[in-house]
Each structure stands twice: as structure tokens, then as C-alpha cells.
Amino acid sequence: MIQQNDFIELEFTGKADGVVFDTTDKEVANKEGIVSKKAEYGPMLICVGQGHVLKGLDDAIAGQEIGKAFTVSLAPEKAFGKKSAKLVQLIPQRKFVEHQINPFPGLQVNIDNQIGLVKTSSGGRVLVDFNHPLSGKSIEYHAKIVKKVDDDAQKVRGYLKLILGFDAKVAVQEGKATAALPFELPKEVHEEMSKKVKELIPAIKDIAFTHEKKE
Secondary structure (H helix, E strand, O other): OOOOOOEEEEEEEEEEOOEEEEEOOHHHHHHHOOOOOOOOOOOEEEEOOOOOOOHHHHHHHOOOOOOOOEEEEEOHHHOOOOOOHHHEEEEEHHHHHHOOOOOOOOOEEEEOOEEEEEEEEEOOEEEEEOOOOOOOOOEEEEEEEEEEOOOHHHHHHHHHHHHHOOOOEEEEEOOEEEEEEOOOOOHHHHHHHHHHHHHHOOOOOEEEEEEOOOO
């Protein structure tokens, strides 16, 4: 049985109102017309209970068996939340004009670093919904744990990819890990990530981040 803080490879497909909105399966993404060139398909390496997937799905993983498919049904409050009237706001059209944006219903906009969807535009005012697009919807996940990851170097590499967004070159020897990055980590980030890696992977007693300079 899978437990909290286990590292695993997970396959999943998420649906809202029967429509696929996320999947690790490229064939499913192609079939549903949601394939993205930026996305990486295939089993996703996560650490159980660490919020690397939607909380409702994350909570359901512990206790599951490796290789056995399972389904998770989530009410809106356990998924992307209920719709909030406070997040539907009227914004003066001049704010869009300043940014050379012509608002129309269905347009996704970024206002003060908040992503919203234009609902209506008239009378010099624009109604924008800042709720998550899937808020208020019940969600269903079909998932399977492909395998439990036991290799410490793979665990470190997977965790760093989740946090930093790319594959680092990782080596582990006698409890010490080294990770080569294309940039230098700020001291505070270095300390926090070192602490988290040692917490999640007890076999790692120390981790050093090196800056791999491009020639």
C-alpha cells in the first residue's frame, strides 16, 4: 500500500462534466483535442501528500495499490472550489484601453496579475469572472500508480523538477546528493530546498547545488 511521503509515478485523467481537462496520456489528449506542445506526457513523478497534484486527488492516493486503477469523485469544494460572487467584478473599460486590450465575452485577461474571463462588455464597464474556470464543478479522476520510486537520485531529480520546472543532473553517493543547475540559487531558496529534500528523503543527509555554466 502507498503511504504519505512515498515517491510514485502516477497516471491520471481528470474530467469535469464528462469533458477531459487534464491528462498524462498523450493519446487521450490528442483524442480530446487538448494536446499541448509545452506539456510532458507520461507518468508523473510526485511525492504523496505534498500537494503536487490537486488536493482531493492527493488525499486519495495513500492506501492505494500499485498497478490498480482507481477513481476519485470530488465535489467542487474538494476540487477547484465553489464559485464566489466576490470574484466576479466590474472593471472600467479604460483600464483595458490603457493596455490596448479590446475586451469581448470569452476573452481571457490578466488584470493586476489575476487571470479572469470576460463575461460582458458594455456601457464603459467590463464584467470579469476571476473564479477558476473549473470552480463550481464536480471533478472525476481516473488514476493509476504505475510504480513506487525507490532510487534516491530519481527522487531528488523528480522533486527538483516539480519545484524548478526542469531536469537537473543529480548524483547521490553515501547519503550526499549533488544537483547541477543552470543558475545559482539564492541562499534562502538553497536552504529551504535542502531542508525539504532531507525531510522527504531521509537517506539524503546533505545536498549541494552547483551552478553549471554554459560555455
